[in-house]
Amino acid sequence: MPKHLISVRDLSKEDIDLLRHLSKRFRGGERETLEGDVALFFLESSTRTRLSFEKACRLLGLRTYYAGRGESSIEKGESLRDTIKTLQALGFRALVLRVPFVLFPYEGYKGEEISLINAGDGTHQHPTQGLIDLFTAIEVFGSLENLKVLYIGDILHSRVFRSGAYLFGLYGAKVGVCGPKTLIPSDLSPFGVEQVFDSVDEAIEWADLCIWLRLQEERFTESYIPSKESYFLQFGLTKERYKRLKGYFMHPGPVNLYVDVDAEVVYLDKSLVLKQVEMGLYVRMAVLYWALKDG
Structure with a gap:
């Protein structure tokens, strides 16, 4: 079952310590290789978050596909849940999303087979x-x-x-x-x-x-x-x-x-x-x- 990061409140202290350990390893020059495709779905503008996520994916060997504001069917009324299902069917392993609305309650998203990583949702979370x-x-x-x-x-x-x-x-x-x-x-x-x-x-x-x-x-x-x-x-x-x-x-x-x-x-x-x-x-x-x- 894939892991999701939608809110920091879902992380245990052990999770956070592990993430810190991993970040120190990567900062020290160690590299690990992953395979697969990641969708970067940014309905709000971003420089630091978007580009650092994209570079992070590429350093890990992941392929990135970007959709920005005005480039998705959300603009035509498609629900976020349907967008997630679509990306899952296309074989994406992860969806990094920044959206102007709040992902709450978000428990329903945790059952998805695609990892959801919150890059900022409305006034809610930026884990x-x-x-x-x-x-x-x-x-x-x-x-x-x-x-x-x-x-x-x-x-x-x-x-x-x-x-x-x-x-x-x-x-x-x-x-x-x-x-x-x-x-x-x-x-x-x-x-x-x-x-x-x-x-x-x-x-x-x-x-x-x-x-x-x-x-x-x-x-x-x-x-x-x-x-x-x-x-x-x-x-x-x-x-x-x-x-x-x-x-x-x-x-x-x-x-x-x-x-x-x-x-x-x-x-x-x-x-x-x-x-x-x-x-x-x-x-x-x-x-x-x-x-x-x-x-």
Whole structure:
């Protein structure tokens, strides 16, 4: 039976440790070979996730076939379930999918004979990005026990937060959030959040690791902020705030310059942005190998 990765909550700590071990092996130059075809099904635009998955497949010997927005029968009203059945009938071993809707409840998908790997579904989950952030933090900090991890920005719409907060909590970190009240969920209890900050200046004094998030305007159903300029002044990583960071900062990308982060600090010494990108290739290789090696 093939393995699926739709939500980080389906992974045991043993699974996560194995994925980290595999990613370290691949990063160290070891290679394993798999056979078969993988469909990359991206109904939302992507640079890092799409290309790192495609490169990961090819480094593992897998053939890739890509369908983007406007290139599938979903546009004609076909259901995702029918699309999955079609790809399965065509002999694909895995489907890597990024979709604007939420795959929930997703229990029904687990019986499929094609491995389903979630590359981001709506505001629900982005499991590989959560793993990337977790493994990057472990590499930088070592133990995450009692590490103070702060998510800043559009918490409400962030699948990165929903994936990462759970994983950091699993490894003993303390999770906090900061952002406009309009962009913080009313109930944070499912995510293990211990601190909620109104002031980003107060929040960065608390945090060891700050994760800035993108404003997801494509998901806005109302006006959540007065303006991008005021949002940056209130919550963005300015040059002055960068100097006061106790540790490091991350951003899952794409970075909206002068909305999330000042352009002059994106790649400075306290930035883990490119380390996250580099880690992304090996994490996605590990996930594909984990899902398909016994299939």
